[in-house]
Amino acid sequence: MSSVIIEKIKSEIANLDTGSTTTDIGVVTAVGDGIAEIDGLDKAEMMEMVSFAVSDEQSLEETLKSDKAVFGLVLNLEEDTVKVVILGESDLVKEGMRVMRTNKLLSIPVGKEIVGRVVSPLGEAIDGKGTIETDRNMPIERVAYGVMDRSGVNEPIHTGIKAIDSMIPIGRGQRELIIGDRQTGKTTIAIDTIINQKYEPADKRPVCIYVAVGQKRSKTASIMARLEEAGAMEYTTIVATSASEASPLLFLAPFAGAAIGEYFMEQGKDVLVVFDDLSKHANAYRQMSLLLRRPPGREAYPGDIFYLHSRLLERSAKLSAELGAGSITALPIIETQEGDVSAYIPTNVISITDGQIFLDTDLFNKGIRPALDVGISVSRVGSSAQTKAMKKVAGKIRLELAQFRELEAFMQFASDLDDDTKARIDSGRKYVELLKQGQNAPVPFQRQVVAIYAANNGIFDGAPVESTSKIESEFLNFIDRDRKDILSTIETGRELTDEVVDKLNKSLADFKEAHKELYGA
Structure with a gap:
């Protein structure tokens, strides 16, 4: 009889729901320059979000759900500590503060509601038109589709620029670099391409995403006004970061643009993403890497700077019919110094992309605009992305x-x-x-x-x-x-x-x- 009672008690204990959960909590041991060093998060994952307990009046769980939450992104996994870049107000994070794992990799809210809006790299609305309610999130970092999941690029994306559409055709799913010195019309080509999509039939019109990396706020505002005036904002999303924002946000902006693009591509739609520009993106990544104490390489860039851009641009693709035949066309922009296309970042991105549009300062100053240097501009997709006409x-x-x-x-x-x-x-x-x-x-x-x-x-x-x-x-x-x-x-x-x-x-x-x-x- 006693053994039956003991078994009964054991079974009740085993099934007892205490309502408690296990949470990994660490402590900030050092903080500075937007980087926090945390002890105690032994199971943290790369690119995982962590939450800082910035309020003494709230528990970590309450802080996580509140508007005051400050998040960090795990980027260095070291022997005893993890190093985290702070994505919010870094002044609020202090030494000795508690930090909690969220068990979520960094993701961005996506949905058709995001079209026509201006958002931050974390998906927050920054255009003053209210919050964006979506029911789906996409990971910021994701492995690109494999070779067997793709099909050939054979459909044009018309830029509306005669010199490009006739001599350097761009196909849907292609990556075409726009490269040149400052003030040679690089952004103008990208914006004109977005505006030109309004002439496409509604069912074939690409969803456009303009990613501003470290641009002046006035420039982003003028681009938005230009797109609104042309009626192009109704199919465009702007992911904006300004020059005054922390380098982690500049680093994340192009990946956020790619994640939004992948959401629409997987629905069978064509997408056009403009990265303006990847030179500033590389500089932000260099700054962040040096603060994380990663070993510098050529021109003080970290050793994985090539991988940074290759894994970003490989996410543009033309999917096979089985996967919906959607596409992402990428137009990355690179700013050169004195027309030097043989510098480190320009040569990296030239080797990753499927061609480049080179804009020449001398031609621009002569009044030949767009200042296209036909001699060294090329599209590796060629005439297969042109209409017969x-x-x-x-x-x-x-x-x-x-x-x-x-x-x-x-x-x-x-x-x-x-x-x-x-x-x-x-x-x-x-x-x-x-x-x-x-x-x-x-x-x-x-x-x-x-x-x-x-x-x-x-x-x-x-x-x-x-x-x-x-x-x-x-x-x-x-x-x-x-x-x-x-x-x-x-x-x-x-x-x-x-x-x-x-x-x-x-x-x-x-x-x-x-x-x-x-x-x-």
Whole structure:
């Protein structure tokens, strides 16, 4: 009888719910420069969030749920301690303060509610439009999709910039670097690309994410105003960090942008992510790594600086049909010093990406904008990411411009030129004028095709170089007014059929006849 009672008591004890849980709690042993050294968190994981007990009036659990919670991110796992970067007000963290593990890796709230908003790298709304309520979180750091999960890049993402769409086409799922000195129009190209997506059909329009890494707040505000004015904020999210914020937030911003992009990609959508810029990102990571006492390497960058950018940019992909055929197209921006593309960070990112758009200061100062250096700019995806219509008309441009650059160099030494050389130089100058474009004025794909076709077929012949822009504008207005069916046919069919070519040739003849004054006749 007694054994039955004992067994009964043992069973009751085993099933007793005390309501208590085991929590790992550590103590801050040192703090400074936004880094806290913590003792007692032996089981902490890399990239795990920890919570500091900044209020004496609240328990750690209450602090974790309150608005006053200050979080840290575990980045160094050492023999006796862990080193944590503080993600909030570092002044609130003091030596001797208690710290609790959250058992959660760093993640960001995602959902369709985030579109049209400005958020911090932690997913908090910073645009004054109220909190963002979402029901899903995505990890900030995640392994990129493998080779077998991807498919080829074969669909274009139109930038609206004639020089890029014709000669350096970008495909959905590609990583195309925009590189150049400061004030050469790098951000302008990225913003124009975002604005140009409004011309895409709603079902094919990419979700756009602009990541501002350490930019001036005034610049981020002006970009937001520009996007709102163009009607582009309705499909765009801005992840913003300012130059005055702590380096850990600058380090996390591009990864937050990639995590938001992955959420939409996994729903089968196309995504465009702009990282502006990865030079500041590398500097923030260097600063953080030196404070964490990691050994410095070349130019004082840590040894894993290449891995930092490669694991970020590898997350852009074109997924296979089985996984929904979504994509992330990445446009990282790098700022060079005095046009030096052979420096450490530029060469790293050039080797990771699928091509680069190089912007030249001299061309910019000459008024050739976008200041694209066609000679060293390249897209490794090439014409497989172009529509048939653009492929058909764009082949001649690169050849004409390459020949023009050679002749331009030769012209400095030769005083007497034959008529054929003069004609080629004149033609090259007109192509340069044709490819010039103003800021915030992206050109829809079908209008680009018509303008380039007209240039290839002699619309500028006999006209002075100065009239190129005027003739292009008048011809497109003429097509808009009298031959609008040409544009709609190219837009829907995406190729130049014999019927469209005949209509374009007739339109060219009619235009020249009706606008003789533009040719000095």
